[in-house]
Amino acid sequence: MSFIIIPILVAGIFFFIVGVVGLLRLPDVYSRMHATTKCDTLGAGLILFALVLYSGFSNASVKLMFMILFIWLTNPTSAHVIARAAYRNKIKVCEGSYELDKTEGVQCRD
Secondary structure: OHHHHHHHHHHHHHHHHHHHHHHHHOOOHHHHHHHHHHHHHHHHHHHHHHHHHHHOOOHHHHHHHHHHHHHHHHHHHHHHHHHHHHHHOOOOOOOOOEEEEOOOEEEEOO
């Protein structure tokens, strides 16, 4: 059984590491938020799923599945709220990025 659990656990850790690298390397709040929320959702889901497989069918595994569901629902929602707050507060994007303007479509910010 560990030949299934270990690769899933390693994949979850890999996605967490990629999210941290994205947080440290990406230039603005929008790209950082995108990198961290996507990687954290997948990383936490995989790690918790590995724990479900390790514990077998029990009360703990049911609780872990509820935790996965909760993370899958709340993490994208919180990312949307952060991005919307940044947009409403006119947080600038990095140089060379595209910004969506409601009146003129997609423009390159100079």
